[in-house]
Amino acid sequence: MRLRLADRRIWGLHLGLIAVLFLLQFVLPDYHHTNVARILVLATYAMGYNLLVGYTGLLSLGHAMFFAAGLYGAGLSIYYFDLHPVLGFLLGSAAALVFAIAVGLIALRTTGVAFMIVTMMFAQAFYLATLYFNSITRGDEGLVLAPEARRFAFFGLDFDLAEPVTRYNMALALFVGGLIVCLMLVRSPVGRVMVAIRENEERTRMLGYNARDYKLLALSLSGLLSGAAGAAYVLLFAYMGSTFAGIQYSILPLLWVLLGGVGTVVGPLIGTLLMFYLIDKTSEVMSSYLIVVGAVLVLLVLFFPKGIAGTLRARYARWMP
Amino acid sequence: MTFLATSALSRSFGGLAAVANVDLALVPGEIRAIIGPNGAGKTTLVSLISGRVPPSSGSIVFEGDDITDLKPWERVLRGIVYTFQITSVFRNLTLGENVALSVQRALTRDRPIWRHIDSDLVAEEVKAALDRVGLGLRADEVAGELAYGHQRLLEVAMGLALKPKLLILDEPTQGLSEQEIADFCALVRIISLDATILLIEHNMDVVMALADRITVMNNGTLLAEGTPDEIMANAEVQCAYLGN
């Protein structure tokens, strides 16, 4: 009976969260409406990052590569080949998955600090490549998708991704999809093995699990979800540029996840939401607003390593996944 | 029939032979104790058998198959299960979660893990494994908060839940109280009804009470092997222990 109760609580919490996010669109003013849509996409990126860092215990400093692979995979194919946006989205996500598997096959031979540096170096090479192929990507300046490219018909329905209501609900759909995938994964036998690897890899191996396969699986899913977020980003907000492949976009999900709570399902959203508005407000008063990124990172590591949701779980709600 | 056999199994660390030319053979269903002074190579030998450490030379045959090149997790799937000398449970997870990792592994031995696993069945088997070591009522406690002796029992429960054919127990009674040791011996006898047991143990009372046969190691080699009575009477063994 205890298990059933935990199940009810868990689904209640997350379905409630989804309902709140759905209803939010009817009360938000325009400015925040767009912001929350953006936050939902970025939070999906953070959830993807959290699958690897929070649940499998592998700290990557190169996830911008996967986000940008999704972004460019979708964006460039639509920009240059007029691909259907849905196909573009799938193509971008698939591109990220391919990069994640390739990186995983090499980088997972290392652990700890070496893994952090290797992933960072691969992502840096990817970033430099987006600059090198400037004639295609337009580098830092970037490309903007034309409004026509973001209008499409799907199963008889017409969509215009420039339309705020459509955009918000698409972002929400992406987030909900990501949330459900994460929730089901981390509560599944596979998720249990991922957590076991985070806690004690050697012991997990001696329980009959090929840890490397599970790490590769976690990295692949993490890259796929990050890439799906990247692909959705270019579709919903029309812009792609090298910035999204830069090291800052590898550090931001780390910051979001640390603040929200490493290894919690709702943490990434909380962290992304808070950091987004903190940076937004700071940038209104000073040009060196990124100082809050540094300050928050240092403070979190020193004084609040479990993050918001992690601390809540430890104090009040051990059942929270 | 030979259940497990090593032939000329050797392992050296930087020129130092920890295990040298060991031929060990186990018959199914026996409780075999390995004894010997510290540094005799006992833990290295069972690490070679479980696959934690690769051999420098020699081979291992298990149920007729050469498993020398198999990875440790592949050996677990074949039924060779190792319980750690230094307790190595998942300290931040609950007892139930610890054992569930073993249970789901045993249930998915020959099929992909992402296929449906009946969660009620997992819960049932977790409870059964914890009950066998007497921790059945504490499934929701966090493993790291258990007393040392109970962590050892959890370690055994994790091994049991894997449904081993060969269970390797590396100094299982170290740090247990008298009463806990007695309970533990009773438990091992029950386990041995379904599994062969390889036991590294310093406590001679435990060894004498449990072992069908005893293997004595010294300086990485097998010194003697026999029934408890034979070993007690063996002069060489006396010498190895007294000389130490």
Added chain:
Amino acid sequence: MDLGPHLLLALLEGTVAAFVLAVTALGLSLVFGVMRIVNVAHGEFFMLGAVLAWFLTSLLPEMPFWGFMLAIVGAPLVVGMIAVMADALVLRRLNYEPEATIVATIGLLYILQQAVLTIYGPDARPVVAPISFRVQFPWFGYSGYKFIAIGAAALLLLAAWYGVTRTKFGLIMRATQFDRETAQAFGVPVKLVYAAVFALGAMLAALAGVLIVPLQQAHYLMGLDPLLLSFIVVIIGGLDSLKGTILAAFIIGISDGIISVFFSPTLAKIIATLAVALVLVFRPNGLFGGRSR
């Protein structure tokens, strides 16, 4: 110009880059070697050195030589103090736990960089070289200061080598590197050694920044490139080996100079970055380091 003069120019540029890079990377290598931590903010210490050099030389606008002397003494001192503070306030509290320390030094990177943006602003500002003469080659003239920079960097490398291998502090440092617990048991003040090593690493980066600033203007974002290049050098040279670090700095610096003159610098960086990732995976002790024990 023919290929020959081009190559000579590339070689000269590469040599300057290599010497300055060797000093920067040596700082990173020392910190990693002794403290077992990766300092992601290392490039910011380089940047601070350059920006402080601009500030200090601007105090003596009529006397570029003395202004530069002030910078070469003052900038590393200030940076050293900042490093000691960072060590005491952040790193020591994390007990130098490797992963947490990396995250913290990423934070430090942003704090230092953005603080400079606040105070110093977004502009790139030039610093006048302490001496102005040109060395005339048959094909082109070459800034004499670059030779001074090479000489100064070489002196620094020699001093660092002497300090590590021949002094009592070097001995204490190596003992701490070898085994922190045992060193502590033998009365080595490990905390103090760590603070000193972290400061020393930062000061080396700052000195490299001072040396480079007459050739490259001071800007708040200038720390990223030396950081990545130092990573590359330290990894290829072997994480534990000072000799390897210096050797790698020359290979990377000179080949970077040559490739950049003839090919796209971006392509050169892509290749170097990928190569480093692969070295770290397949030869974790570096190309020149021994096999792991």
